[in-house]
Amino acid sequence: MVNFVIMRRYEDTYKQKGLRRQLVDSIRQKGITDENVLAAIGNIPRHFFLDTAFESIAYEDRAFPIGEGQTISQPYTVAYQSQLLEIKPYEKVLEIGTGSAYQACVLAELKANVFTIERQKKLFELVKQFQFKSKYPNLRFFYGDGYEGLSSYAPFDKILVTAAAPQIPEKLLQQLKIGGKMVIPVGGQDVQRMLRITKVSDTEFDQELFDNFTFVPMLAGKR
Ligand code: SAH
Numbered sequence: 001m002v003n004f005v006i007m008r009r010y011e012d013t014y015k016q017k018g019l020r021r022q023l024v025d026s027i028r029q030k031g032i033t034d035e036n037v038l039a040a041i042g043n044i045p046r047h048f049f050l051d052t053a054f055e056s057i058a059y060e061d062r063a064f065p066i067g068e069g070q071t072i073s074q075p076y077t078v079a080y081q082s083q084l085l086e087i088k089p090y091e092k093v094l095e096i097g098t099g100s101a102y103q104a105c106v107l108a109e110l111k112a113n114v115f116t117i118e119r120q121k122k123l124f125e126l127v128k129q130f131q132f133k134s135k136y137p138n139l140r141f142f143y144g145d146g147y148e149g150l151s152s153y154a155p156f157d158k159i160l161v162t163a164a165a166p167q168i169p170e171k172l173l174q175q176l177k178i179g180g181k182m183v184i185p186v187g188g189q190d191v192q193r194m195l196r197i198t199k200v201s202d203t204e205f206d207q208e209l210f211d212n213f214t215f216v217p218m219l220a221g222k223r
Pocket of ligand 1: 070071072073096097098099100101102104117118119123144145146147162163216217218219220
């Protein structure tokens with residue numbers, strides 16, 4: 001296995017701020033309309049979440065590697081999922097797949113109470129050392145299996161899955177409040193359909209279908 005050192009630079013220059021404004025414009029042009037989501041993308045220095053090797057391209061609307069075969073999602077995808085969640089301040093939101101913590105910080109910017117779970121120890125450890133997170137007292141990190149959810153903090157107003165799920169995890173449905181919503185990409189390895197599930201009662205769920213995306217797979221079982 002290749003052991004690499006992550007280099008970060010926590011300086012937000014005028015150039016980077018300008019590139020970020022352009023990124024927000026391009027996401028808007030691609031169809032994102034939620035102004036709070038666009039403002040959150042505009043407020044968060046995405047290059048802080050990436051190795052300095054990606055510094056000059058951090059504001060391109062692309063996914064990038066973050067180690068352990070994982071990626072930080074494309075900003076458009078982050079905005080798309082965040083918009084579908086219709087976050088209101090102080091809602092309890094569970095995220096599956098912390099990765100770089102970029103999406104979790106977007107949810108925290110939207111003033112949600114965020115609980116995020118990561119399955120891979122190395123990524124979890126990396127995020128624990130990431131100073132930018134201290135900006136958000138409303139953001140908590142957990143090492144665990146997203147298929148299990150986080151029963152000790154359930155129920156949640158919203159659940160966001162940021163890895164490709166072969167099917168909808170039963171325990172996550174259980175941990176949703178009645179009236180709560182889950183956004184999850186469901187499908188095979190190559191492509192997944194974005195679903196929004198609304199919990200109508202303990203046994204009834206509404207399902208809405210959105211666009212196709214490609215996420216890294218949600219890992220099953222113990223590692
Ligand atoms: N939200 C992340 C990107 C997610 S990539 C960001 O903003 O950067 C998908 C992440 O899900 C990876 O970090 C992967 O390790 C994690 N993951 C995969 N299977 C998981 C599971 N069963 N439980 C929790 N996290 C999981």
